Amino acid sequence: MESAGEIQHVSGADREEEIGGIVDFYQRKTGNPALLFDDVPGYPRGHRVLANILTSIRRIHLTLGNPADSSAIELVHYWRRYMKDARMIPPSTVKSGALFENVHEGKNIDIFKIPVPKWHELDGGYYIGTGDMVVMKHRDSGWVNYGAYRVQAHEKNVASVMCSKGKHGDLIMRSYHEKGEPCPIAVVCGMHPTLFMIAGLEIPYGKNEYDAAGGLLGEPVEVIAGPRTGLPIPAHAEIAFEGFVHPNDLITEGPLGEWTGYYAGGLKKEPAIRIETFMHRNNPILMGAIPGVPPDDDSFYRGTYRSGAVWNQLEAAGIPEVKGVWAHEAGGSRLWLTVAIKQLYGGHAKQAGLVASQCHAGAYANRFVVVVDDDIDPADIDKVIWAMCTRFDPREDLEILRGCWSTVLDPMVYSEDDRRNARVVIDACRPWSRKDSFPKVVRNSHALDERIRAKFAKLLPRA
Secondary structure, three states, rough: OOOOOOOOEOOOOOOOOHHHHHHHOOOOOOOOOOEEEEEEOOOOOOOOEEOOOOOHHHHHHHHHHOOOOOOOOHHHHHHHHHHHHHHOOOOEOOOOOOHHHEEEEHOOOHHHHHHOOOOOOOOOOEEEEOOOEEEEEOOOOEEEEEEEOEEEEEOOOEEEEEEOOOOHHHHHHHHHHHOOOOOOEEEEEEHHHHHHHHHHHOOOOOHHHHHHHHHOOOOOOOOEOOOOOOEEEEOOOEEEEEEEEOOOOEEEEOOOEEEOOOOOOOOEEOOOOOOEEEEEEOEEEEEEEOOOOOOOOOOOOOHHHHHHHHHHHHHOOOOOOEEEEEEEHOOOOOOOOEEOOOOOOOOHHHHHHHHHHHHHHHHOOOOEEEEEEOOOOOOOOOHHHHHHHHHHOOOEEEEEEEEEEEEOOOOOOOOOOOOOEEEEEOOOOOOHHHHHOOOOOOOOOOHHHHHHHHHHHOOOOOO
């Protein structure tokens, strides 16, 4: 990334306001460089913070080893192929790694030796886990899972973790707590960005994210066994800690400015992590993927993956002629889905929209699903809104769905205790009954486009 000109170095910003404040400026527009903070006041030189990592299609392609100038839709197709191939390479267990350069136990544990920022002005504390991996192992099946859950640092040896109900981490934790046992847990706070990307994606229940990450990287992820929990932790991670979450051991957590763009959730009780081992490299780098007003670092990178996942799941459900899917970045890559189809029969558009709103990749925290014809680029919001303005009949083409799967981070859930929401499916395709008589679009024909390009190519604007 350094050689590609994708890193902006910042020296001397404090962790209380300035690191998070600078990140806010950089996240107001996608494509800005990643930020590497050093010389944080009160901390040794070399104890760094990396942020704004995946808010650029170019950087996502570079992270995945693709040509840097590939397009967004090429990234969607990359994820579609990856999910269909489902290449899995199990991790390789090694005896040691760079993470073991500094190992602290007992009274020597102090996670605040890392310059954990207060990312937003009104955050309730310091979040060490935003661009993280939270590793757990199912009590009964032995299934190893890791996900990206928010982790707040409270005391030198105490953190908290928030797992939304129904997420894999919540289900694994319950497998211990329902039997009155503590749940082993490891939190990794600096790693190869590909490992983090996998943490934030919908890997199917029962599948090991380490296997998926190995498939994505093309080689096994080297892991070490946590000294106290035995959980697999990336051997070359920057920072990690492990410990236990005990039944009914809750601590006041939040708020955190979240991916919906609000301080959602407020102060509430979340599971406490009692830390028993704290590890880090020499000169460690804390990685942050900061949620905020979208598009943000926590959600932008998920959009192309979610687009590919919804597209694949629509086809798996038997929906024909899907021509494109876009999980719009303004909706945090969840709240707004656009699906483009080539209509084949009456009801085709509504069927596609309803399935998209409830398939696994599209159901969580959705608000709008818009279905458009195949002459509309689903990633071009201007054309999507044009289709909504000119092809959508509110009398016939709007479906309101109630009682759907959402999260407390959604400011429009029914209540803090009832984390469901309502959503709409909009058919913005040409009416099926008028498909042959609907007005023609004012646009060059393909043949005229080609003649103009052949004669005036040098004068034409770039696409």
